Amino acid sequence: MKLSLSRRDFGLMAAQITVGAAGTTLFGLPSALAQQKSVNLGTFGGIDAQNYIRAKNSMAQTFGPGAKVDYVTVRAGSEVISAMAGGSLDMCNIGSSPMVVGYANGLAASMVYAYKSIIDSEALVVQNSSGIKTVGELKGKRIGLPFNTSVHFAALAALKGAGLGPGDVQLINMRADTIASAWTRRELDASYIWVPVIPRLVEDGGTIIFKTGDLATTQGLAMFDGFLVRDEFKKQNPDLVLAFLKDFDTIAREFKQNPKEVVATMTKFLSVDEAAVMRSLNTFYPISAKEQITSKWMGKPGEKDTGVAKTLKVQADFLKESGQISTVPKDVGAMVDSSFAMKLAA
Incomplete structure (x- = not known):
């Protein structure tokens, strides 16, 4: 040897x-x-x-x-x-x-x-065409996000803060690398995701309505x-x-x-x-x-x-x-x- x-x-x-x-x-x-x-x-x-x-x-x-x-x-x-x-x-x-x-x-x-x-590396983005302006208006809407992640928790917390539960929306389990293409096909009304996907959604007709950092002020969570x-x-x-x-x-x-x-x-x-x-x-x-x-x-x-x-x-x-x-x-x-x-x- x-x-x-x-x-x-x-x-x-x-x-x-x-x-x-x-x-x-x-x-x-x-x-x-x-x-x-x-x-x-x-x-x-x-x-x-x-x-x-x-x-x-x-x-x-x-x-x-x-x-x-x-x-x-x-x-x-x-x-x-x-x-x-x-x-x-x-x-x-x-x-x-x-x-x-x-x-x-x-x-x-x-x-x-x-x-x-x-603070702002994770956010909830909505389709401009949906007319959604607040988290409370997501009732019945399709939200794409990866389950068992920090954005999954942040989404649930944001929904709860707006008086909504998981059953009030359609949460769709998706990998981060598939969300942008689903967004382009307009298969989603919203997505809670992280950078670098966020700017791609914003550039493709999206608006940020909630950031994970907002939970610090709304619910006292670090x-x-x-x-x-x-x-x-x-x-x-x-x-x-x-x-x-x-x-x-x-x-x-x-x-x-x-x-x-x-x-x-x-x-x-x-x-x-x-x-x-x-x-x-x-x-x-x-x-x-x-x-x-x-x-x-x-x-x-x-x-x-x-x-x-x-x-x-x-x-x-x-x-x-x-x-x-x-x-x-x-x-x-x-x-x-x-x-x-x-x-x-x-």
Whole structure:
């Protein structure tokens, strides 16, 4: 059997032979190589921190030179949950609603950071031709959206705020990548969806009448995407989790403070136009580590009465009412682990 080693591998072997501190394993490889740490990192394939790391080829800078990174592209929160349950995905950003669904169904994973505050990156768009001006006027109308996602919850919450229930409208379960074509065929009266689909609907005869950020003022809910980590991976590799979150904070600032560089990098990497990248950057609202550990967001470790905990509980109740989960977890806030945020905020 022929074994191929890179110049870096030879360097590592030589260094260990010199100091005589490392043992050897199969094929005489030093144990540092045999025990190489790895992470299956999820990305939604768009303008997220994970894809930025990928585009910049900066995995070693983020996780350290000894870590192996495999990227897993997902299209929806339900895919994140399924992949984590199967052990093929370790860390990924995800909407809080599918996160609750996973937790209620026994997924051993923790929210370790609020990935972003959701304000205008998700919205309810109506066809101009429908004449609909308010959420209350959606009674009996066809609304396309992906189920078991953050927009599904936001849609139900918006409808409830307008005095409507799921049975008062026609909710149609659709993948995000099929909504624009259905919209063009005028098969939908409305859609609750996220960027980059929103601007496509608006440009094709649509008007935004409600944004997810409106739930903060109408119902006191802090809406967010969370960064979810498999508990087993977190226990075995807390250093990799913390390393990513440290770099994420840096990348989040880069997204807001140096958009020209981000646009140049992601435009080339994703083969999309600059306007599409800027739309994503303009609707990205990061939360600093110090903000994360306040009661408005995750709170300090062990804190119960927090904004994140309240939102998760309300979402769990909605999910139970709409039949998406069979039981509400006794303490849905137990899935929140703010210990990493505490370390970053120190």
